[in-house]
Amino acid sequence: MRPLLLASLMTATALPALAQEVNVYSHRQPELIQPLFDAFTAETGITVNSSFVDKGMVERLQAEGARSPADLILTVDVARLGEVKDAGVTQPIEDEALAAVPAALHDDENQWFALTTRARIVYASKERVAEGEVTTYEDLADPKWRGRICTRVFTHDYNVALTAAHLAHHGEEATRTWLEGIKANLTRKPEGGDRDQVKAIWAGECDIALGNTYYMGQMLSDDEQKAWADSVRIEFPTFQDGGTHVNVSGVAMTSAAPNRENALKLVEFLVSDEAQRIYAETNHEFPVKEGVARSELVASWGEFTADDLALSEISDLRPQALDLIEQVNFDG
Known part of the structure; x- marks a missing residue:
């Protein structure tokens, strides 16, 4: 009995430590x-x-x-x-x-x-895009950007959320037209990640691209990608009736x-x-x-006003946003 009792006591003593x-x-x-x-x-x-x-x-x-x-x-x-x-x-x-x-x-x-x-911003070529030329997300559909935009696929979560935010601000028809306008402005079929778009700007393949702010920090800390990051600046577009997504x-x-x-x-x-x-x-x-x-480093990218749209609303609209992206065959 004594060995069993001792083992039991040892186990009881050990449990709190295991629970931490x-x-x-x-x-x-x-x-x-x-x-x-x-x-x-x-x-x-x-x-x-x-x-x-x-x-x-x-x-x-x-x-x-x-x-x-x-x-x-x-x-x-x-x-x-x-x-x-x-x-x-x-x-x-x-x-x-x-x-x-x-x-x-x-x-x-x-x-x-x-x-x-993190903000969904525009990476803009320092050489080919003037400061202040990028103003709003809606502006990305303007024909002045024809053949100048590159992006990752719009069915990716990051772009679905941005589309859902546009949907919340402007409704279904305006969002469909916006997606069609951006698609018409692409210089190539959507591919790669956000950093690949910055590389494409560096290589002269496009002038602006959507991306998340934190990729700038990641690129600047990479020997190869630093040159890509140095070729662009971060612009903080806003929605016409809101802030930066x-x-x-x-x-x-x-x-x-x-x-x-x-x-x-x-x-x-x-x-x-x-x-x-x-x-x-x-x-x-x-x-x-x-x-x-x-x-x-992050502070050096500048100030912006975040959109006050509740993220729970964006989350609720994501199925409808994805449906619109697929309707216009954005990634096709």
Whole structure:
């Protein structure tokens, strides 16, 4: 009996230590979020186990169901946050610390919250496009840009969200006409990623391209791509009745969340001043918390007024936006 009793006591003593962990499924590359997790562990003693899930996040969580080890989901783009919510694999997060996230930057049912933002801007050739020549997103459909625009496919989440924002501002018919106008202005069939468009500008294949702000930071830190970045400047277009379109990286709590209390502590940390600074600087993004300064590099790109359209509205309109993109055969 004594060995059994001793083993039982040892197990009971070990359980609290084993419970000091939180499990994260992440769409983001490990090197982009590890500094956050290291700082959280140093502060709390809670270990963060992160799994990089590039594709099939929803399918994996649905298959695991209530047995899922995942507590939190870290992902980018309102479309992906909307997908996990719509799939029923998340739960609301109620926590006073999340009051730091502006209302326009979280789900209206608290199923997901933004952690950083990025702007969907125009990269413009320094040589061939005058400063101030790019003004609005609507202007991209103007024939003056005929043969001068390149872009990644518009069925990509980033461009679907931008189209959904246009849809919210202007309605279906105007958005269809806008898409047709941009398509007519393309210099080539949509292909590649945002950085490939900047490379095309550098090579003289086009003059302007849509892209996310943070790619500038990534290119400037790459020996080969720095020349591409140096050939363009960032322009912050706006909607005619709004501001510059922004998207997010965000967090959601899974339905299963076996380590819910630890997960809440990590969420609280992610909206703290320290984490907002680390996250924004590591990823060249904008903090969501008021009063946390942008990195020196990000600040050098200039000021802009973010569109005040709620991201939850953009998320709701994404199926209609995608349908319009496919109707005009934008990527064909």
